[in-house]
Amino acid sequence: MRRSYVGAGTSAVAAVLSCVAIVARAPVAITAILGILLFASVGYVWAKVLFERRPAGLERVAVATGLALSVPVIGGLGLQAAGVPLHRAAWVYLLAGVTLVGDAVLITRRPALHAKAIEKRPRFRFRLGWQAVTYGAAIVVAGGAVALASAGAMTQHYPGFTQFWLYTHGNAGVANLGVDNQQGETKQYRLILLRKGQPSGSWDITLSNGQVWRRNFAVSETEVTAANLYMLPDLTHPYRHVSI
Amino acid sequence: MSETVIDERSSHQRVDSHPSDEAPRRTGKHAATNRSHVPLSLIALSAALGVLAVAAVYTAGRHGYASSAWADGVYWLGQALIVVPVAIRLLRRHVLTTREVVLLITVLSVAEYFVTVCYSPTSFTFADELAHWRTSVNILQTGKLFTANYQLPISPHYPGLEEATSALVSVTGLPIFESGLIIAGVAHILFVYVLYIFFRRITCSYRVASVAILCYASSPHFVSFDSMFIYQTLALPFLGLTLLAVWHLSSVRETGAHASWLFLALLMSAATVVTHHVTSYVLVAALVIISLSALFIGKRPMAARTGLVALLSAAAAVAWMRFTAAGTLTYLRPFADETVQGLRALVAGGQTRAPPTSAGPLGDQALSAATVLTISVLLPIGWWRIWRSHRNQPWPVAMAIVAASWYVIVAARLAVADGSELAGRAATFVYVPVAYTVALAVGYLAGLAPRNLADSSWRWQKRAVAVAALTVMPVLIFDGLANGWPPYWERLPGPYLVAGSERSVGPEEIATARWVLAALGPGNRFAADAGNSPVLGTYGDQNPVLADGFLYTSAAYTPSDIAQVQALAIHYVLVDLRLATSLPASGQYFPVDPNADRYAHPLPLRDLTKFNQAPGVQRIYDDGNIVVYNLAGEGGVDAP
Numbered sequence: 067m068r069r070s071y072v073g074a075g076t077s078a079v080a081a082v083l084s085c086v087a088i089v090a091r092a093p094v095a096i097t098a099i100l101g102i103l104l105f106a107s108v109g110y111v112w113a114k115v116l117f118e119r120r121p122a123g124l125e126r127v128a129v130a131t132g133l134a135l136s137v138p139v140i141g142g143l144g145l146q147a148a149g150v151p152l153h154r155a156a157w158v159y160l161l162a163g164v165t166l167v168g169d170a171v172l173i174t175r176r177p178a179l180h181a182k183a184i185e186k187r188p189r190f191r192f193r194l195g196w197q198a199v200t201y202g203a204a205i206v207v208a209g210g211a212v213a214l215a216s217a218g219a220m221t222q223h224y225p226g227f228t229q230f231w232l233y234t235h236g237n238a239g240v241a242n243l244g245v246d247n248q249q250g251e252t253k254q255y256r257l258i259l260l261r262k263g264q265p266s267g268s269w270d271i272t273l274s275n276g277q278v279w280r281r282n283f284a285v286s287e288t289e290v291t292a293a294n295l296y297m298l299p300d301l302t303h304p305y306r307h308v309s310i
Numbered sequence: 311m312s313e314t315v316i317d318e319r320s321s322h323q324r325v326d327s328h329p330s331d332e333a334p335r336r337t338g339k340h341a342a343t344n345r346s347h348v349p350l351s352l353i354a355l356s357a358a359l360g361v362l363a364v365a366a367v368y369t370a371g372r373h374g375y376a377s378s379a380w381a382d383g384v385y386w387l388g389q390a391l392i393v394v395p396v397a398i399r400l401l402r403r404h405v406l407t408t409r410e411v412v413l414l415i416t417v418l419s420v421a422e423y424f425v426t427v428c429y430s431p432t433s434f435t436f437a438d439e440l441a442h443w444r445t446s447v448n449i450l451q452t453g454k455l456f457t458a459n460y461q462l463p464i465s466p467h468y469p470g471l472e473e474a475t476s477a478l479v480s481v482t483g484l485p486i487f488e489s490g491l492i493i494a495g496v497a498h499i500l501f502v503y504v505l506y507i508f509f510r511r512i513t514c515s516y517r518v519a520s521v522a523i524l525c526y527a528s529s530p531h532f533v534s535f536d537s538m539f540i541y542q543t544l545a546l547p548f549l550g551l552t553l554l555a556v557w558h559l560s561s562v563r564e565t566g567a568h569a570s571w572l573f574l575a576l577l578m579s580a581a582t583v584v585t586h587h588v589t590s591y592v593l594v595a596a597l598v599i600i601s602l603s604a605l606f607i608g609k610r611p612m613a614a615r616t617g618l619v620a621l622l623s624a625a626a627a628v629a630w631m632r633f634t635a636a637g638t639l640t641y642l643r644p645f646a647d648e649t650v651q652g653l654r655a656l657v658a659g660g661q662t663r664a665p666p667t668s669a670g671p672l673g674d675q676a677l678s679a680a681t682v683l684t685i686s687v688l689l690p691i692g693w694w695r696i697w698r699s700h701r702n703q704p705w706p707v708a709m710a711i712v713a714a715s716w717y718v719i720v721a722a723r724l725a726v727a728d729g730s731e732l733a734g735r736a737a738t739f740v741y742v743p744v745a746y747t748v749a750l751a752v753g754y755l756a757g758l759a760p761r762n763l764a765d766s767s768w769r770w771q772k773r774a775v776a777v778a779a780l781t782v783m784p785v786l787i788f789d790g791l792a793n794g795w796p797p798y799w800e801r802l803p804g805p806y807l808v809a810g811s812e813r814s815v816g817p818e819e820i821a822t823a824r825w826v827l828a829a830l831g832p833g834n835r836f837a838a839d840a841g842n843s844p845v846l847g848t849y850g851d852q853n854p855v856l857a858d859g860f861l862y863t864s865a866a867y868t869p870s871d872i873a874q875v876q877a878l879a880i881h882y883v884l885v886d887l888r889l890a891t892s893l894p895a896s897g898q899y900f901p902v903d904p905n906a907d908r909y910a911h912p913l914p915l916r917d918l919t920k921f922n923q924a925p926g927v928q929r930i931y932d933d934g935n936i937v938v939y940n941l942a943g944e945g946g947v948d949a950p
Binding site: 084088093094097098100101102104105116117120121124125127128129131132133135136138139140142143146151152153154156157158160161197198200201203204205206207208210211212214215216217218219220221222223224225227228229230231232233235242246248305306307308309310 | 349350351352354355357358359361362364365366368369370372373412420421424427428429430431432449453454455456469470473474476477478480481482483484492493496497500503504506507544547548551554558567570573574577578580581584585803805806816817818821822825829830831928929930931932933934935940
């Protein structure tokens with residue numbers, strides 16, 4: 067009995083704290099924990115509302131998890147139907163609200179259960195021994211495996227490339243010319259703009275990795291405008307070419 | 311391998327009994343000697359080391375060893391460290407408690423999920439995952455459901471997965487990728503638990519249930535499509551919980567609990583309906599078959615309750631399709647038509663259009679053939695056990711009926727073009743009754759030896775049958791891993807491959823797609839190859855054309871091409887010059903490719919560069935490998 071009150075209270079606190087954390091714009095480290103706790107709370111509370119004693123154990127966990135996942139699925143449709151935009155606050159208030167309603171049902175229903183015999187189950191006891199250490203090692207190794215795979219993916223070598231573009235969009239009389247260096251190192255370029263096949267502008271550009279160069283200029287719809295990009299020191303062969 | 315104890319209880323056991331969570335009571339010296347001396351924590355550690363081995367070899371693949379034989383060997387060693395200890399422990403004769411069984415299936419499921427995560431640990435790369443990522447981004451950006459998704463237009467109309475992900479992103483502040491992994495992982499493990507509980511309920515045996523879970527884990531999509539960030543992954547536990555609630559609804563004696571189970575059944579059914587189309591239809595079909603089985607057997611209350619949930623689920627599915635997801639039939643019809651045509655051709659004995667069922671290595675093909683043969687042989691034995699012991703129980707009878715669809719998916723694999731994929735997708739559902747029926751067969755065969763050891767004349771033959779039955783399970787699982795996803799040519803992540811699914815998604819392709827979105831805006835009709843198309847449709851939010859091979863396979867851009875471009879309203883074409891450097895890893899250069907698996911040479915470079923000379927076509931983007939042309943330029947095709 068007392069444990070039920072504690073459970074209802076804990077879930078209510080998690081719901082309220084989640085709302086506070088969102089309003090106060092708490093850091094992700096805090097909201098991540100509170101958010102997952104909020105998901106767990108809504109499942110726990112409604113499993114308790116629906117089923118007082120059975121199912122138990124794994125089946126109860128499964129039912130609670132299913133309920134937790136179904137709340138945003140069905141609730142999101144309700145919010146959409148009510149014209150509420152599905153932004154951050156809407157999701158938080160939905161989950162917190164459903165949790166608090168469940169808590170209210172649990173708390174108001176409690177007195178009726180005094181007469182019923184609450185089935186006592188043996189509590190799972192966790193003994194800290196070498197088995198626990200082995201399980202802990204397994205968790206660390208598995209976590210390390212994911213970290214290793216992440217590090218491998220982030221350090222994977224890809225060939226560098228340079229994006230070069232020339233396009234008119236929206237405003238037909240204005241073209242956008244640009245270069246984006248993704249070579250992994252600083253590069254020097256020469257960009258030559260061609261109108262009717264003749265050079266009409268030239269820029270020497272030095273871009274560090276990830277740096278972008280862009281210009282807008284007027285173009286005529288009746289003449290071909292092109293641009294060649296050279297990667298220095300090679301000024302013989304265009305490295306990239308675009309035309310409109 | 312020692313003999314199994316699988317307590318296939320008699321059919322007289324009440325189906326509404328609650329199997330104990332404790333181990334079968336064994337006392338004295340026998341109990342002490344019949345427990346395994348290998349602690350479960352060591353099995354968990356072995357699985358973790360297996361994950362580490364696979365992660366290490368994935369890293370090696372990314373750094374230049376993707377095609378190494380030793381890397382492939384280490385991958386299989388890692389998988390063996392995960393699968394074999396769990397399988398042996400579940401199949402051996404030693405006493406196990408329910409808690410230990412749950413722990414073992416948790417270890418197996420979580421370890422395999424970690425392997426899936428390690429394959430793509432920093433972002434989604436599989437096309438379907440990217441499509442659902444796009445829908446999630448759209449919901450978070452617009453605050454609305456049902457916004458356009460050009461890559462998978464049906465996805466926004468079944469938004470359950472994206473709603474749950476958006477909610478988690480919102481309440482935790484975590485990025486979409488991490489939130490998606492959490493939702494998919496929780497849904498996958500939940501489905502395994504629900505499946506185990508479900509098997510335990512209808513078999514009244516946690517050992518048979520655990521063998522059934524092992525068998526289900528051999529489904530080719532268990533570690534891929536059933537655990538990826540795709541809508542089916544979340545719909546599956548909803549389906550399982552609906553069936554579980556219906557089981558309780560049909561069998562529980564406490565009248566007060568009926569309303570709760572009915573509420574849960576309807577809630578989970580509704581969640582299934584709005585999460586995934588095919589899963590919701592499978593749910594309705596399963597409920598109808600169970601209801602009819604109950605009616606046929608004479609259990610009318612059960613038939614009525616199950617029928618009621620079936621009726622309401624069907625009404626919900628039809629209403630959803632009618633009012634919210636009107637494009638569902640259009641989306642599914644090509645798959646259905648192709649399947650029916652292929653099967654008709656097979657029945658008629660005519661020529662089918664199916665390509666070779668597997669172009670994989672000989673070992674993978676042999677494993678696949680062995681699995682088909684094994685399950686095909688074990689199913690009749692399982693049916694016989696159901697007839698002998700469970701024919702008065704609607705749930706086992708329904709499972710036996712649906713298990714027959716195994717032979718249909720085998721036929722589809724042989725007869726239908728793209729049948730391997732269809733069979734694989736269907737396997738997610740078909741393997742549920744198949745796993746149950748095969749588990750009964752394995753349990754029976756493996757149980758022959760200990761029950762008949764006194765009969766010395768048949769002792770070694772029966773023991774051989776038992777060992778063979780037990781050896782089958784790991785073989786089935788390795789077949790699922792070898793012939794599931796990812797395919798053999800991208801089993802290890804590595805450098806770019808032409809039309810290579812995940813291996814075609816890299817920084818260059820993503821940067822191009824992002825440039826396209828920023829420069830050209832969303833929703834343009836775009837032609838692209840099979841590798842770039844999903845990236846363009848998701849990161850780029852463009853509207854990819856699927857049957858666009860004609861633009862890449864001729865030496866000139868002809869008036870006929872222009873007419874076809876106008877008919878398909880194609881505005882831009884993305885040309886990846888690497889298509890001229892190698893054959894497509896997946897067998898097809900284009901999203902819909904009539905010449906799939908028939909290419910003998912890479913595409914000629916002149917076919918790809920012809921747009922440079924085409925009048926009125928603008929070359930608006932060039933990054934060396936990828937060039938984007940605007941076909942709607944002056945003198946070109948009019949913009950749609």
